Amino acid sequence: MPALVLLGAQWGDEGKGKATDLLGGSVDYVVRYQGGNNAGHTVVVGDQKYALHLLPSGILSPGCTPVIGNGVVVDPAVLLSELSGLNDRGVDTSKLLISGNAHLITPYHTTVDKVTERFLGKRKIGTTGRGIGPTYADKINRVGIRVQDLYDESILEQKVEAALDFKNQILAKLYNRRAIEAGQIVEELLGYAEQIKPYVADTTLILNNAIDEGKVVLFEGGQGTLLDVDHGTYPFVTSSNPTAGGACTGAGVGPTKISRVIGILKAYTTRVGAGPFPTELFDKDGEALRTIGGERGVTTGRDRRCGWFDAVIARYATRVNGLTDFFLTKLDVLTGWEQIPVCVAYEIDGKRVEELPYSQSDFHHAKPIYEMLPGWSEDITKAKTFSDLPKNAQAYVKALEEMSGAPISAIGVGPGRTETIEINSFLS
Ligand code: IMP
Numbered sequence: 256m257p258a259l260v261l262l263g264a265q266w267g268d269e270g271k272g273k274a275t276d277l278l279g280g281s282v283d284y285v286v287r288y289q290g291g292n293n294a295g296h297t298v299v300v301g302d303q304k305y306a307l308h309l310l311p312s313g314i315l316s317p318g319c320t321p322v323i324g325n326g327v328v329v330d331p332a333v334l335l336s337e338l339s340g341l342n343d344r345g346v347d348t349s350k351l352l353i354s355g356n357a358h359l360i361t362p363y364h365t366t367v368d369k370v371t372e373r374f375l376g377k378r379k380i381g382t383t384g385r386g387i388g389p390t391y392a393d394k395i396n397r398v399g400i401r402v403q404d405l406y407d408e409s410i411l412e413q414k415v416e417a418a419l420d421f422k423n424q425i426l427a428k429l430y431n432r433r434a435i436e437a438g439q440i441v442e443e444l445l446g447y448a449e450q451i452k453p454y455v456a457d458t459t460l461i462l463n464n465a466i467d468e469g470k471v472v473l474f475e476g477g478q479g480t481l482l483d484v485d486h487g488t489y490p491f492v493t494s495s496n497p498t499a500g501g502a503c504t505g506a507g508v509g510p511t512k513i514s515r516v517i518g519i520l521k522a523y524t525t526r527v528g529a530g531p532f533p534t535e536l537f538d539k540d541g542e543a544l545r546t547i548g549g550e551r552g553v554t555t556g557r558d559r560r561c562g563w564f565d566a567v568i569a570r571y572a573t574r575v576n577g578l579t580d581f582f583l584t585k586l587d588v589l590t591g592w593e594q595i596p597v598c599v600a601y602e603i604d605g606k607r608v609e610e611l612p613y614s615q616s617d618f619h620h621a622k623p624i625y626e627m628l629p630g631w632s633e634d635i636t637k638a639k640t641f642s643d644l645p646k647n648a649q650a651y652v653k654a655l656e657e658m659s660g661a662p663i664s665a666i667g668v669g670p671g672r673t674e675t676i677e678i679n680s681f682l683s
Pocket of ligand 1: 267268294295378381382383384385386387390472477478482491492493494526527528529548
């Protein structure tokens with residue numbers, strides 16, 4: 256049985272929560288492999304809407320084991336508050352597993368994230384301010400604190416002191432902030448330890464065994480391909496690898512075990528934070544996409560930047576992730592436009608370019624070359640099969656599929672759990 260990776264093919268917020276949820280009933284494990292509470296999934300179950308930031312969206316599917324892999328950064332305060340919020344609404348969260356190797360976001364990481372952004376001024380990244388980048392920086396610098404450190408007080412003290420020795424110099428001397436006291440941080444972290452303990456496990460072992468036993472394991476990327484620290488629009492990216500390879504390192508599962516890689520693709524494009532975005536709209540069409548599509552960040556509440564579909568990006572996502580399928584989301588948002596522009600290539604310094612340029616300077620200059628596709632005005636939210644869609648909507652989907660380089664196997668036609676057209680099963 257399959258091990259699937261599900262990830263954003265654009266700049267995040269493509270509607271992964273809905274896709275994961277669609278599969279949830281048949282999936283045994285849903286695994287987050289990177290990022291932290293910078294992600295935001297909105298999942299609609301019946302008349303209930305859930306906004307999740309850190310927890311895998313599979314937590315809402317009974318029978319499914321949600322897993323926070325070693326590649327995730329965990330803010331323990333956020334973890335506990337998300338869990339208790341779900342418990343208050345009657346959701347059973349007892350099956351959650353957290354890797355002992357996942358790194359912890361502490362208050363000093365959040366502080367450093369915010370002061371760094373302020374210091375960068377006009378050059379800021381537009382981070383979510385959740386401490387994600389500084390926590391990954393500490394991991395790579397080998398001064399991070401891991402979940403397992405919560406259970407060895409003397410190690411925890413030594414590690415927090417080591418991390419703060421350096422950070423306090425920066426905070427005080429560069430940013431003119433008060434030094435953070437190691438003792439206070441240790442005390443706060445120890446305060447979470449017992450509540451988190453029941454969830455801590457050797458997730459790598461459990462997941463590999465599950466795959467070997469034929470269980471269905473779904474690896475769920477946070478953010479999106481273009482926010483990947485290696486393959487995205489660096490430096491305007493997040494500090495981890497949402498691309499498919501990140502599922503292997505972030506969960507401890509080898510690439511030979513992954514059978515399918517599904518890219519979530521919005522029928523138009525959005526982006527949060529700073530950085531290049533060739534098809535961005537600054538007119539009434541952009542405003543309409545934002546309003547109709549409800550394009551406001553689940554995590555930050557910031558308005559998302561909106562633009563037309565960009566096939567160059569979709570092709571790139573197919574390439575760097577080895578996508579086997581797409582899940583096209585939010586097609587219903589495009590209902591009502593007479594014509595829909597789709598970016599098929601870029602013009603860079605007078606030349607037509609079909610593939611995403613590797614050079615940041617070229618990408619900053621890229622101008623979209625649009626092809627106009629005929630729109631539709633019929634309500635599509637009740638469509639159950641591909642043939643229920645108006646002819647022009649079918650043609651739009653087919654055109655996107657051809658330009659993007661992988662089959663579109665499901666289409667989201669509304670925000671509800673059932674408002675999805677399934678063309679090919681992801682589990683076959
Ligand atoms: P960070 O992940 O908080 O460090 O932010 C880095 C960049 O990634 C910023 O542009 C954020 O707006 C963006 N970002 C982080 N998480 C998400 C997400 O879940 N969806 C969309 N953008 C995100």
